[in-house]
Amino acid sequence: MAGTQRAMTIEQSQKRFARLIALPGMVVLVLLVVGPLLYMFVNSFFLKTLATPRPPRFAWFQNYGALFSDQRFWNAFLKTMVIMVIGIPVQSVLALVIALLLNKKFPGSRIIVALFLIPVMITPVVAGFEWKIILDNRFGPLNYLLGFFGIHPQAWLAEPALAMASILIMDTWQWTPFVTLVLLAGLAAIPKQVYEAASVDGSSERETLWRVTMPLLRPVFTLVILLRIIFIFKIFDPVQILTGGGPGIATETLSLLTYIIGFKNFNVGMSATIAVVQLIVITIIAKVFISLVMNRREGRQS
């Protein structure tokens, strides 16, 4: 009896201690999060702009209605989706090829892998500038190099479709190394014996790739695709520098549109509305992420 009582107090004191040390960090986070969150939800129900002195007016779901019937919103949604639907598969395949090329160790492979990863950590604004110079229609090296293949200079950043392609090229350049890195980690985690078994069974290398490697890479692929979806929802800086969303609204992503609504049009109500919508989408993705990635990991550990 006395023993259990004592155990309970230890548990209680541990709980108290755990809560106590969590407090400072929680307070900081909550201060920074709760205020903006409340502000957002409240303002999404108001017609309110900083552009006119008119007082804010409560309007129920009018902002949401306006947002969902706004073609510019759907354009931004579509453009964000295009980056995901084209960018992620292209980057995955490219990264898989590179990861398989780099997977077998050779002298200096560590340096090669490190060099490959440089684009990941490049300041996004600089990434935008790099491609702005490279894609320049008159003096850029890309058009010059394409000239050798008989391709006429392209107005990369002036044609809507090409501008979108430019964004995709830039995104692929910056993020393929990241996907490669994750896939390399995934490949490294596959036990040697699996391959030995496959080779004893007489599988060819191609069979081994499709029957053994690919299925075992599925969890890492799930992870990396989810992360890329999340990152693309956030994409702002390099697009702002490279195209500024243009020409017109051809490359305007959701983050860019949110910024424009807030800080070019000063429409507080609408910017809150689009923020709430994105928050809901991201919450769903976070749920999916937890159930697909985190729980799987926890399950394996226990």
Add this chain to the structure above:
Amino acid sequence: MKATELPRQEPGQHRPPAPPAQVEGLHPTALSAADLARRKRIRTLLTVLRFALIFLFLLIFLFPVYWIAVGAFKVEGEFYHYPPVFWPSHFSFENFGRGMTVFGGTQALTASLVVAVTNTVLVIVFGVLLAYSMGRFKVGGEDMSFFVLSLLFAPPVIATMPLFIIFKTLKMLDTYPVLFLSYILINMPFAVWVMKGFFEDIPHSIENAALLDGYSRFHAFRKYVLPLAVPGIAVTALFVFLFSWNEFLFALIFTRSRAQTLPITLAGMTGGHQIPWGEISALSLIAITPGVLLTLFFQKYLVRGLTFGAVKG
């Protein structure tokens, strides 16, 4: 450093080896000498092809970095030259000089450093305890994890308007604090999430032993757990520093001139009627240096940091 890197690489060797000798051993009569020679030729050819491809990919992926790096040393005319100048005739350092003075590089560099360092310290100090509490004692449970993860995933742009109004009311716009405080929102969920993983990796027996010796919980944490977590915390700090250093959106909205960080100064340089590519390249080269160094020297931790701890690497 070297010793810790080995385990990551060793598993890399385990592609199906299938050396001719082994195949021969399995099917002694199946392959003639000619077949073997042919196989060997194909294998050599494949190896050559593999390295050629690696080289090609490396060339493509490093070219943009090369272009901006070499651009930093070009003279202005070389940016408006056809065909493009792949290697400048002589290396000039004028771009750095003008970039730092005329275009406000020095002031931007100072701001970037002050903001990134202060933010890193704040995030780590507040984050470590929260991460330990969550990782070791599961404070807040699943809900807490979900909260932090949602913050980590949410596009920062959605917080800009409310924060702008708050900081405007507090008359804090265009100061260093507005940046190093608002960056907590971006970096703390990351730091907490990643460090939580590091603390989960430390066996409970460490603290239990200290507790049995009569140390207080806090003492056990500070003297026994924290030292073990230092490498992880240090790497997390490097990431946080880099995220602050690279940050653009908040700085774009919350600063005007005095507290402008390097990315904002860079972005502002395109305003004139002729873009000063030389100076942009020079300041860009400075801006990317920390990231490049982190990639080259902390490659081992990159996968864990960038996947928010989901892949241990």
